Amino acid sequence: MNDMRIAPAASPAADTPDLIDLLKRLMGAGPMDVLTVRQIIEPQAAAAAVSNGSGADLQAIREAHEAAAAEATLEGFERWDAVLHGRIFAASRNELLINLHEILSVVRTKPAWLKIKYAMVNDAIREKYCREHGAIVSAITMRNAQAAHEAMKRHLTSVSRDMFPV
Secondary structure (H helix, E strand, C coil), X not given: CCCCCCCCCCCHHHHCCCHHHHHHHHHCCCHHHHHHHHHHHXXXXXXXXXXXXXXHHXXXXXXXXXXXXXXXXXXXXXXXXXXXXXXXXXXXXXXXXXXXXXHHHHHCXXXXXXXXXXXXXXXXXXXXXXXXXXXXXXXXXXXXXXXXXXXXXXXXXXXXXXXXXX
16 A cells, blocks of 8 residues: 655745735835836725725715815825725725725835825815816715726826826
């Protein structure tokens, strides 16, 4: 009789980088990398918010948009802009997406990101972003996933062009 023993599989932890090391590397991501990832995941999050968000979630999204639009300062606008995007992710009800957003949000507070953002955002840009946010919020509250996806994609393309003009 042939004695075939199966070697135990390697521990998944042995093949996975240490979480702390991974987070350190993520914190070193540059603004362009962050924006590229946002362009991939945020349109999906907006579409998921349409399907999964409660009425209260959609109201919270609308309130964040209105607060951002009412802000007179760039700092206030940026704070509410972050809340708006966070509430869209929260309405997706997808824990992985929500956590990815939180990681990206931390990176967005790094000096490299803020330096670019504050150098290029003026009143006209802020007003444009408010209009773009309005289109996103409208699509989400009308429960139109395709329109929400497209509006978010347009907005992030606009942000990308503003931050990294060719």
